[in-house]
Amino acid sequence: MNREAPVTAEMQSFMLQILDTITEGVLALDATHAITYANRAACYLLGYGADELITQNLHTCLQARRRDGSPYPAAESPFAWLARGGAFCFIEDVFWHKDGHALDVELTANPLPAQGGAIVIFRDIAERKGSQAALLKAFQDLDALNLRLDKAHGQLLQNEKLASVGQLAAGMAHEINNPIGFVSSNLSSLEKHVHALLRLIEHYEALEQDGSIPAERLAPLALLKQSIDYAYLRDDVQDLLSESRQGVERVRKIVKSLKDFSREGNEYQWSEIDLHHCLESTLDVLSREFSGRCELQRDYGDIPGVFCLASEINQVLMSVLLNAAQAIADRGRITLRTKRDGEFVVIEIQDTGCGIAADNMPHIFDPFFTTRPVGAGSGLGLSVAYGTVQRHGGDIKIDSAPGAGTTVRIILPIKPRHPPHTGEGAP
Ligand SMILES: Nc1ncnc2c1ncn2[C@@H]1O[C@H](COP(=O)(O)OP(=O)(O)OP(=O)(O)O)[C@@H](O)[C@H]1O
Numbered sequence: 318m319n320r321e322a323p324v325t326a327e328m329q330s331f332m333l334q335i336l337d338t339i340t341e342g343v344l345a346l347d348a349t350h351a352i353t354y355a356n357r358a359a360c361y362l363l364g365y366g367a368d369e370l371i372t373q374n375l376h377t378c379l380q381a382r383r384r385d386g387s388p389y390p391a392a393e394s395p396f397a398w399l400a401r402g403g404a405f406c407f408i409e410d411v412f413w414h415k416d417g418h419a420l421d422v423e424l425t426a427n428p429l430p431a432q433g434g435a436i437v438i439f440r441d442i443a444e445r446k447g448s449q450a451a452l453l454k455a456f457q458d459l460d461a462l463n464l465r466l467d468k469a470h471g472q473l474l475q476n477e478k479l480a481s482v483g484q485l486a487a488g489m490a491h492e493i494n495n496p497i498g499f500v501s502s503n504l505s506s507l508e509k510h511v512h513a514l515l516r517l518i519e520h521y522e523a524l525e526q527d528g529s530i531p532a533e534r535l536a537p538l539a540l541l542k543q544s545i546d547y548a549y550l551r552d553d554v555q556d557l558l559s560e561s562r563q564g565v566e567r568v569r570k571i572v573k574s575l576k577d578f579s580r581e582g583n584e585y586q587w588s589e590i591d592l593h594h595c596l597e598s599t600l601d602v603l604s605r606e607f608s609g610r611c612e613l614q615r616d617y618g619d620i621p622g623v624f625c626l627a628s629e630i631n632q633v634l635m636s637v638l639l640n641a642a643q644a645i646a647d648r649g650r651i652t653l654r655t656k657r658d659g660e661f662v663v664i665e666i667q668d669t670g671c672g673i674a675a676d677n678m679p680h681i682f683d684p685f686f687t688t689r690p691v692g693a694g695s696g697l698g699l700s701v702a703y704g705t706v707q708r709h710g711g712d713i714k715i716d717s718a719p720g721a722g723t724t725v726r727i728i729l730p731i732k733p734r735h736p737p738h739t740g741e742g743a744p
């Protein structure tokens with residue numbers, strides 16, 4: 318088109334028709350930002366008639382407030398930039414509709430240096446904004462789901478690990494149970510026999526002393542006693558027997574832990590128990606471990622009875638309390654706290670002991686993981702406790718740092734939804 322050619326009335330009407338056909342709003346402004354033209358889309362999007370818009374100041378009419386309703390000073394609006402001769406493209410902003418609702422718009426504005434005004438083109442982006450918000454929400458939901466999946470995956474791995482070790486443990490417990498049974502029973506008979514023999518020997522010794530046996534016959538006996546170191550033998554045989562009994566008892570305990578761990582041979586019943594009572598009776602059993610070394614502090618809250626397998630939960634408390642006592646080398650404090658948290662009860666056992674090294678933290682629930690000297694710990698305490706609490710629908714959480722003590726939180730549902738064993742008495 319020849320730029321010098323005059324604009325005829327025909328051409329002007331043709332261009333206005335084009336402007337009224339496009340779906341973007343078009344506004345023309347004069348140098349004071351008063352609206353001099355509004356196309357059909359602009360009127361439709363803003364809810365005004367063209368005659369209502371024309372002569373209105375764009376800022377006062379359409380942008381006097383921000384989206385939150387607070388005042389939007391003209392100097393801060395993108396149109397202040399126009400007054401300084403600048404142009405802007407694709408700015409997201411808000412125009413206020415005639416009926417009072419905020420309209421999200423994308424703006425393009427270009428100054429008209431010759432006339433001293435500007436052309437503003439805008440489009441409604443509410444739908445796009447809505448989709449963006451929905452997308453963001455979907456992303457956030459996905460993120461949260463991912464997190465839950467990660468957690469569930471970790472849980473599954475832990476359960477799988479526990480299940481396979483559980484099978485192994487059940488097999489081992491079964492294999493060890495029989496031999497340990499007859500060793501234990503033979504040991505009892507042996508103890509009785511040895512005591513009987515020692516009594517017999519005592520009678521012979523009495524005869525030696527009262528002169529009933531001639532001296533020449535006593536000489537070889539005295540020689541024999543000396544060569545076998547009879548006095549030492551008599552004391553040692555009793556020590557050996559008592560140590561063997563302790564050893565067998567220890568193996569029995571390990572086998573029982575293995576059985577608990579593998580959930581075999583569980584004939585326990587579900588019942589509502591008082592956890593304070595459980596804590597106190599466990600403390601009684603452990604009094605030897607605590608005596609003189611561990612100061613006990615109780616901060617018991619108001620908690621309801623909890624449906625559980627009492628003997629299993631006692632075992633959990635025992636393991637955690639024993640660990641706390643063992644973590645205190647010289648003197649220290651163990652604090653017991655209980656509280657209700659919605660549908661759960663939380664038992665917190667905090668010790669001022671040695672704490673757990675960061676490297677060991679990921680392994681403390683692993684079966685057979687122990688930092689105790691060989692023979693002193695089986696490393697089953699926490700793994701059995703974890704399995705038990707998980708089967709009750711609860712959780713165990715541990716906070717610890719070397720030198721800063723350890724806090725174990727045992728979280729139990731007041732009424733578990735999926736009882737681990739569905740025997741009589743299950744809730
Ligand atoms: N309260 C605690 N303070 C410091 N370390 C702890 C504590 N509780 C557990 N641990 C660490 O976790 C390890 C595993 O504990 P767990 O109770 O499973 O086995 P254990 O005590 O070694 O042996 P077991 O309980 O079978 O006799 C312990 O060896 C110890 O290193």
Ligand SMILES: [Mg+2]
Nearest residue numbers: 636640698699
């Ligand atoms: Mg332990």
